[in-house]
Amino acid sequence: MPTYISLINFTQKGAEAIKDGPKRLEAAKQRFRDAGAELKAFYLVTGQYDAVSIVEAPNDEVVAKLALGTAALGFVRSQTCRAFAEDDYKTIVASL
Template sequence: MTTYILLINWTEQGIKAVRESPKRLDAVRKELADMGGEFREFYLTMGKYDMVAVCEAPDDAVMARLALRVGMGGNVRTQTMKAFSEKAYREIINSLG
């Protein structure tokens, strides 16, 4: 499985309905599980982003589909980053020669 970091901000629509946010998170968590992935961690944050999620998915297409489906709801905007573990990082650096 590939790890992804999602940086999430509420839209104006999303913050107006913030009390429903936990239900929306549960629905997205289930949707990702149905696609073969999972939420590893989720944080409410202070600063530039309102929330951060660490997810795993079988491939980039699954994560892209999830991000698009979440965005279609209009409650949040996401930025998705593919993440490499420390082991993968070391392998990449060592492969430089």
């Protein structure tokens, strides 16, 4: 399955309700499973972003639906990009 990386920032609402964050993360994992995707990793980070997640999903449409649904809850804003594994990178470059 394709891999996606999301760069996440908490909204004001998300920061105010941060103590409930772990429960929301578990609910998100279930939403992802229900959509045929998997939240492979979640990291709290320092710097420009508050968190980073790594997701495997069957296609761009599924990951877009999940990102929009998560954003609609109002706790986070994210930027999501498709990630290519090292073997994919080598294949892409070899075809140039």
